Amino acid sequence: SVHSHSGTPTAARVSDGRRRRGWERLRQRRRGAWPGALEETTQDLQMSFAKKLQTHRPQSWSALPSDLAGLVLRRLPSHADHVRFADVCHHWRFSxxxxxxxPPLPWLAFPDGTFFGLPCREGAxxxxxxxxxxxxxxSCGDWLAFAQNGTCFLMDPFSxxxxxxxxxxxxxxxDEPVGIINGRDVLDEDMSGSLLQMDTAISLxxxxxxxxxxxxAIVEIGPLRTVAYCQPGSTSWLVSELGSIGSVIDMMFYEGMLYVIDEFNDLLAINVxxxxxxxxxxxxxxERLLDGAPCVLKLIQGGISYFESYLVESHGALLLxxxxxxxxxxxxxxxxxxxxxIEFEVCQPDFQSRSWVKVSSVG
Incomplete structure (x- = not known):
């Protein structure tokens, strides 16, 4: 073998030098001190990603299939989530x-435009x-009614x-057949007519x-509380004389018919x-379908009691x-x-006996 003047073999010195340079290069690469190599790697990744984009271009979220949108909507727990989903784009709103x-649970609507939902998702x-x-x-279902300086309109707050x-x-x-409601005549036939001649406005x-x-709408004209109808965009309210028989307390549109209860809790069906x-x-x-539900007067010592009745729909049933x-x-x-x-009592209609029947559960 060939030796140098120092007595160390030349091949061994060359091998050790290459090894040291290899370790140094690896340490520099780990420290980020090899910009050329990093630049080369980054360019390779960008080119690879660009090729993938060209071959597999992703679709827009607005193109989400309707059946998948339905699956997403059914997993959203609250009405507010459904509203936010529909606000993303026209396609999602259509879905x-x-x-x-x-049907969503009711929301509490406050006059400043704030809506509060009932607790959901573990009390949130x-x-x-x-x-x-x-x-x-x-508020009336999905609509809000505005009445300002005599003008009146409905608005869907979401759309x-x-x-x-x-x-x-x-x-x-x-134009209505008031005088022949199940053979029961109108009391004070001219009462509504005289009130309608008053220089006043109705209140909703x-x-x-x-x-x-x-x-x-349930409206008040002086002492008369009755039902009025209109067509959107029309110029006049059409007032009923039902309030001459008994003040209208509440109403509900149910299965294509308008149902009304008066101060006696009589249930009437109206076809408009x-x-x-x-x-x-x-x-x-x-048509008068049911006679009034009996009201049991409840008193407390040194106090008073106040009664109110409402028509509601629960699980497809009409309830009082x-x-x-x-x-x-x-x-x-x-x-x-x-x-x-405060106490609540719930009754359901029994059309055979023409009476309200008290229930202890609504399912």
Whole structure:
């Protein structure tokens, strides 16, 4: 073998040098001190990614198939999530309208446009605010009713679709067979007519959109509380004389029919439709289905009780809810009455016996 002057073999020195340079290069690469190699690796990755994009270009989220959108919607627990889903794009909004989802739980709507949902997802409370919903006067299903300086309109706070209603100072009697409701005559036949001649405006108590052509409302005109109808975009409210028989307390549009309860808790069914001849609304028939539910007077010592009745729908059934609020006289409370208790009773209709039947469960 060939030796150097120092006596160390030349081949061994060369091998050791290569090994040291290899370790140094590896340490530099780990420290990021080899920019050329890093640059080369990055360029390779970018080129590879670009090729994949060219061969497998991803679709837009707006192209999410409707059946998959339905699966997503059914897993969203609250109505607020459904609203947010529909706000993403037109395609997702159409998907939400296309799928039949379970009805949402009611929301509490406050005058400033704030909505509070009932607790869900392990007690979590949800809320959101729609500034366009502030200062409404009544909520009615998916709609909010606005009444300002006599003008009146309905608005869907989510889609902001608006329906113009007649001015509150413009009204007349509706064409209806009031005098033949199950053979029961109208009391004080001229009462409604005289009130309608008064220089006054009606005030809204409740509004329901029955269909695209019919909006019904409980209105007050002086001492008369009755039902009025209109068509969106029309110029006048059509007032019923039902309030002359007994003040209308509540109403509900149920299975294609308008149901009303009066102060005696009598249940009446009303069929309102558009006249084929002139296109105006008319009441084709009114039928009294049930006699009033018996009200048991409940008193507390040194206090008073206040009753209210409501029509509600639960699991497809029409129910009457009677609420009793108990109060005590208290001069330190606004109104002089301090609420101390509340009770609810629920009745369902028995059409064979023409009476309300109390129930202890709604399923």
């Amino acid at each position: 939400r309208q296309e799928h039949c989802l379970p 409370k949800e809320s959101f605010k729609l500034h366009s919903s502030a200062n409404y006067c009544i 902001e679709i608006t329906l113009t209603l007649p001015n509150l100072s413009s009204f007349c009697l509706v 108590r409740k509004v329901i959109r029955c269909s695209e052509l019919v909006v019904a 439709r558009e006249d084929n001849d002139n296109g105006k609304l008319r009441v084709s028939w009114i 809810v009677q609420r009793t609020i108990f109060g005590e006289c208290d001069n330190n409370t606004i109104g002089g009455i301090k609420p101390v208790g």
